[in-house]
Amino acid sequence: MIFVGDGALLRRAVAHAAAQGHPVDLVCSADPQDATGGARHLHLPAPADVNTHADVNTHADALARACTDGIVWSLNNRRIFRAPLLSRGLRILNVHNGLLPRHRGLPSVAVLFALLNGEHEYGATLHEVDAGIDTGRVLAVHRFPIAPDARHFQVMLRGVRACQTLFEETLPAVAAGEPLPPPPAPAGPPAYHGTRTLARLAAHRDHPAYARATDLGPFAAYAPELTAAIGTQAPAG
Secondary structure (H helix, E strand, O other), X not given: OEEEEOXXXXXXXXXXXXXXXXXXXXXXXXXXXXXXXXXXXEEOOOOOOOOOOHHHHOOHHHHHHHOOOOEEEEEOOOOOOOOOHHHOOOEEXXXXXXXXXXXXXXXXXXXXXXXXXXXXXXXXXXXXOOOOOOOOOEEEEEEEEOOOOOOHHHHHHHHHHHHHHHHHXXXXXXXXXXXXXOOOOOEOOOOEEOHHHHHHHHHHOOOOOHHHHOOOHHHHHHOHHHHHHHHHHOOOO
């Protein structure tokens, strides 16, 4: 199996898969240290924005040759899979930080509006990858409640942990080619949370949950678009 993504979530997934005896054929990321345990590494530049996709898709033939079981995992991955990679017969699965289809797009933005909208639950979703963005068939979900006083970074952290849990729970069945239990009803209504969604942030400046929803904590360094948007809404001092 092949892993595509970045950061600690990707690294933990690679280490867990290897520890369980699954073949880690290739790790595709911006940091060679993500390829733990001596796995092969393919360098992919960190995407500048959610529309960056050429870097992974231009390696379609290399990924198809390297993959021994036909499975590609996408974790903490902002690279979008397009042709020709989608036509190479690989089963590409994404572990998404958010409940689909309600939280499509950037998790940091999805959490922001989940808090502003007063939503009561969040979670992680395992889904098949198709030509859309977070539109593939949902295979499994891990939900958790949003506390009434939850702050943005707290929901994000629980979302990351939910992604790791969901990966570990579904890995055995996916690797064995076994069907997963039917997922619960889709989380709705459908919504996409990209950088353009941040244009609506100004309308929420006086929302009672605004301070909690924009408290990025340690995630500020990993969400530059959101950090910049929040900065433009700060009152002049």
